[in-house]
Amino acid sequence: MKARLISRRGFLTRSGLASGSLLILKSLHSLRAAPASERLNVAIIGVGGRGRWFVDTMPKLANVVALCDVNEQRAGNAFEVIPQARKFHDFRRMLEQMDREIDGVIVATPDHTHAVATALAIKMGKHVYCEKPLTRNLAEARHLRELAARSKRATQLGNQGTASEAFRRAVELVQAGAIGDVREAHAWNDSGGAGARPIPTQRQDVPDSLKWDLWLGPAPERPFHRDWLNWHAWRDFGTGQLGNWAVHTMNLAFKALKLDWLWQANGGSDRRVRIHAEVSSVHPETFPKWEIVRFDFPARGGLPPVRINWYNGSRGPNVRKTIEDLMGRALDWGDAGEKKWNDFAGVLLVGSKGKIHANGHNTVFTLGPNPEAAVGVPRSFPRSPGHEREWLNACQGGPAAVSNFNYGGPLTEFVLLGNAATLHPGELVFDCSTGQFVDNAEANRALSREYREGWNL
DSSP states (O other): OEEEEOOHHHHHHHTOOSSSOOEEEEOOOOOOOOOGGGOOEEEEEOOSTTHHHHHHHGGGTSEEEEEEOSBHHHHTTHHHHSTTSEEESOHHHHHHHTGGGOSEEEEOSOGGGHHHHHHHHHHTTOEEEEESSSOSSHHHHHHHHHHHHHHTOOEEEEOGGGGSHHHHHHHHHHHTTTTOOEEEEEEEESOOOOOSOOOOOSOOOOOTTBOHHHHHTTSOOOOOOGGGGOGGGBTTTOOHHIIIIIHHHTHHHHHHTTGGGGGSTTSOSOOEEEEEEEESOOOSSBOOSSEEEEEEEOOBTTBOOEEEEEEEOTTSTTHHHHHHHHHTSOOOSSSSTTSSOTTSEEEEEEESSOEEEEETTSSEEEEESOGGGGTTOOOOSOOOSOHHHHHHHHHTTSSOOTTSHHHHHHHHHHHHHHHHHHHSOEEEEEETTTTEETTOHHHHGGGOOOOOTTOOO
16 A cells, blocks of 8 residues: 655646645555465356456466356467366356366356356355456346345455455545535546447358357347457447446445445435436447436435436547546546546545545545545455455355445446436436336336346346
8 A cells, every 4th residue: 555645736736636735545455375275166257358367366366176268269378377177168067067166156258148157156056256247237236136145155246446445445534524525426437339330230150269159148149240249339248338447436436425325225215316318329239429427316324415427438528628627637538647548537526525536446546635634534444355365255254245246236236227328318217126217117128138048047
């Protein structure tokens, strides 16, 4: 952990919050190897892309006994890195054949197969770590949360910033009142979505390295076309920047402002969230080039009502100016500051006494204008030994991981509400207790999906 105070000039140039000085807190943690005698047997589903992180790091923490991926080209040499692990293409066969040999499962596939893989693993009594976002749609997130609660398996959502010192200290400061009452927060990502694009209709030959039917999983059947493999662009497979990034970036606001309380049975009498979306245009198959989504939350846990603003896509109307005015400086989108795209994503909590700005992963934050507000605020949030180790400890009977599905499920529901809203611009009202929009059957259809035979939850 590194913390330091900087001068007023440094404050203005480096954070741009109101005049004064600020506290910058960064946090990095390393993975610590676990003794062989304490290790669990873990299987990894999805070993290319993000999954490669787990191929390289989990052998330090657990016995990796099985690897599964449907795309051998994408997997690269991952299958060779852990030669003692059995190799599979179909996670259903892997779990069936190695049931007695697997304690926990890590799911790092494309978004559309997160829920079916996770649900099967939990039903078979396995602990599960699932990469973000937990699911492709809201109904799946609620189902996994309930399934995990009944099974009492140890779970963890892969929003790794939750384990950082910066995230946990920022939560403590906000909840201790260091920046006063927070009635607005702003989160952003400069990327935007794919916008309108032609739907692939041409049938192409399936590469020998790809198991196309297994790759589709629960999604509707269709002929192979390489454009589908750019799955982040398509609603059938991906979750846009709300699922890809907001589950990291808006995590601080969700936790620190106790928004997750509305998803709990004792969350109060008013558990409705109002959502209003503006988009470049509506695309049933893809995500808009820019989107502005506003979430209005009622009072909860003694905290006042708050509006969470999400801006995705730098071409949205007045997006950059809005954020820069709030920050008091130019955003580094490759053309300001260090010109390193340092501000491509971030979140700003605006309080009556100050502001907290965190980066896209919530692993660095700045407190201003008075860093002295942090003095004397006690630690009340348990510190993490590392996001993966936290889950493994829970698997072995330790405390529940902080981003377990009872928290990660509602967080996922929160961000995925935005994707439903971009299909139905205007105002929607969501009831956290029922998991449904109020009096809007069409919008509710966007909260779930139909599953191909053999791939049901």
